[in-house]
Amino acid sequence: MSALTFTLKQAPAQRVDCSALTPTALADKSVADIAAIELVMGNSTARVDSLFDITGDDVTDININNSTNKLDFIGHSMASGKITVNGDAGAYVGQFLEAGEITVAGNTDVYTACEMKGGQIKVNGNTGDFVGGARPGYKNGMTGGTVIIAGNSGDRTGDHMRRGMILIEGNAGDYCGTRMVSGTIAVLGQVGAHLGYAMKRGTLLLQQAPANGISANFNDCGSHTLAFLPLMLASFKKLDSKFAEIETFSRVQRYAGDLGGIGMGEILVKI
Numbered sequence: 001m002s003a004l005t006f007t008l009k010q011a012p013a014q015r016v017d018c019s020a021l022t023p024t025a026l027a028d029k030s031v032a033d034i035a036a037i038e039l040v041m042g043n044s045t046a047r048v049d050s051l052f053d054i055t056g057d058d059v060t061d062i063n064i065n066n067s068t069n070k071l072d073f074i075g076h077s078m079a080s081g082k083i084t085v086n087g088d089a090g091a092y093v094g095q096f097l098e099a100g101e102i103t104v105a106g107n108t109d110v111y112t113a114c115e116m117k118g119g120q121i122k123v124n125g126n127t128g129d130f131v132g133g134a135r136p137g138y139k140n141g142m143t144g145g146t147v148i149i150a151g152n153s154g155d156r157t158g159d160h161m162r163r164g165m166i167l168i169e170g171n172a173g174d175y176c177g178t179r180m181v182s183g184t185i186a187v188l189g190q191v192g193a194h195l196g197y198a199m200k201r202g203t204l205l206l207q208q209a210p211a212n213g214i215s216a217n218f219n220d221c222g223s224h225t226l227a228f229l230p231l232m233l234a235s236f237k238k239l240d241s242k243f244a245e246i247e248t249f250s251r252v253q254r255y256a257g258d259l260g261g262i263g264m265g266e267i268l269v270k271i
Contacts, residue, residue, distance in 0.1 A: 004034075004059050006052040008066040014042030015090060016051065018064075019073035023081025023100065026059040069109050075102040078119070091128070094121045097145060110154070111135070116142040116164065122150070122240065129154035129173070132161050142183070148241045155192065158185045161202065169242045177204045180265060184232075188242060199258045199265035206269045214267060218257030223271055225250050
């Protein structure tokens with residue numbers, strides 16, 4: 001068996017809902033059945049084989065080639081298997097992901113890892129806003145799993161995040177960790193304005209001090225040696241990420257907040 005590969009014939013004029021093309025949704029389906037699936041495209045539908053050339057037959061290992069940012073909901077509600085996207089991806093990559101692995105070679109649009117529950121997503125480019133966040137009108141963001149961003153993330157990364165880990169190798173946009181309930185966000189680069197706004201609990205771990213400083217809504221708790229940090233950093237060694245190469249440290253400057261709420265979140269800055 002070889003990986004089931006969807007090669008986009010040409011860039012679609014409208015957005016395509018790819019939620020039906022996951023190992024979970026395609027289990028026990030033949031290639032002929034898969035080719036006949038109707039995907040929502042704009043205000044109409046289109047057969048899979050009218051949009052993609054299809055090769056291979058292993059539905060547990062899916063490749064999407066020539067991908068563009070018009071392909072939305074890749075990996076939606078996936079519970080097993082692997083999806084590799086060779087190109088850019090659209091909005092809601094890995095929404096409701098329960099298990100398995102999604103790798104995107106290029107960039108992703110808004111709401112990557114939206115309400116993700118488990119598994120791993122790696123984006124080798126940049127991401128849009130609301131990584132690991134909640135859908136509009138909902139209050140629970142990602143509740144588990146790991147997101148690795150090799151480039152930069154957009155604004156409001158981790159909005160309403162409840163559990164899990166987001167690792168950003170580049171820079172994070174404004175409002176990183178906003179309304180965060182729990183979980184961990186680590187950033188190797190710089191962060192934008194309003195870091196940890198309305199944060200309730202959770203950890204923001206920074207390799208370097210923010211250029212904009214720390215909000216007055218966070219108390220400076222002084223420098224600390226935290227025993228859990230070397231253990232957490234050691235867990236990164238198994239990841240395909242720059243975080244696997246970080247020199248172990250335990251000494252940080254700790255800030256507690258957001259004091260406009262319950263004030264139990266923390267910003268840790270390496271010193």
